Amino acid sequence: MIKKVIEFIQSDGWLNTIRFILNGIWSALGRKSVTLCLVGKRIDLKISYREYWNQFRIKAYTSSDALESVNFPRLKYTPYHRWFDEGAICRVVFKADIPVAFSWTHYKEHSIGNVGIFDMGDSIAWLGPYFVHKNYRGLSLQQLMINQDVSNASENITSFITSVNQRNTASLHSFLKLNLFIGGCSVFSHGKTTINIKEGVCPYLKIK
Numbered sequence: 001m002i003k004k005v006i007e008f009i010q011s012d013g014w015l016n017t018i019r020f021i022l023n024g025i026w027s028a029l030g031r032k033s034v035t036l037c038l039v040g041k042r043i044d045l046k047i048s049y050r051e052y053w054n055q056f057r058i059k060a061y062t063s064s065d066a067l068e069s070v071n072f073p074r075l076k077y078t079p080y081h082r083w084f085d086e087g088a089i090c091r092v093v094f095k096a097d098i099p100v101a102f103s104w105t106h107y108k109e110h111s112i113g114n115v116g117i118f119d120m121g122d123s124i125a126w127l128g129p130y131f132v133h134k135n136y137r138g139l140s141l142q143q144l145m146i147n148q149d150v151s152n153a154s155e156n157i158t159s160f161i162t163s164v165n166q167r168n169t170a171s172l173h174s175f176l177k178l179n180l181f182i183g184g185c186s187v188f189s190h191g192k193t194t195i196n197i198k199e200g201v202c203p204y205l206k207i208k
Contacts, residue, residue: 034166040180103145
């Protein structure tokens with residue numbers, strides 16, 4: 001546990017680590033937590049590129065064995081073995097040979113704690129989670145990864161969905177800027193989850 005806290009501090013900073021711990025405590029106590037669900041059609045998404053992104057290199061991974069060679073402790077705290085078995089793709093952003101950010105793209109289905117399993121079929125992909133090392137924030141690297149994930153998705157993918165905690169305003173801004181919109185939310189309070197999906201969005205946010 002101490003090792004995990006130290007690694008979180010090194011990658012997230014003191015403030016975000018404290019927030020992460022407090023959020024876990026709040027959830028354990030059953031306090032209110034709001035997760036926003038976002039939806040976007042591929043043809044509506046705004047894909048842009050910034051010249052300074054050329055200093056970064058992105059590599060895609062599709063197996064646990066390949067990912068083991070990446071020295072990025074924060075990435076290893078994701079359930080990457082299971083996600084790869086389910087067909088997910090991980091992309092890691094490097095500055096020189098240093099990994100500084102990562103993203104995940106999920107297909108067919110994806111589970112979110114306290115919400116359920118989203119059934120995405122063959123035409124929808126799930127974007128995220130995303131993470132950027134504290135020393136490289138402010139460079140719009142999440143935008144870079146979202147752009148890569150969308151651009152490299154197979155042609156049969158016509159829509160994308162994701163979820164963001166309401167308090168994570170920076171990540172929420174990245175998705176809204178891409179032109180995804182809020183299609184619903186899940187509210188976890190006192191051990192119970194209430195899901196609200198906007199009219200017309202049900203074909204995208206199907207929960208098993």
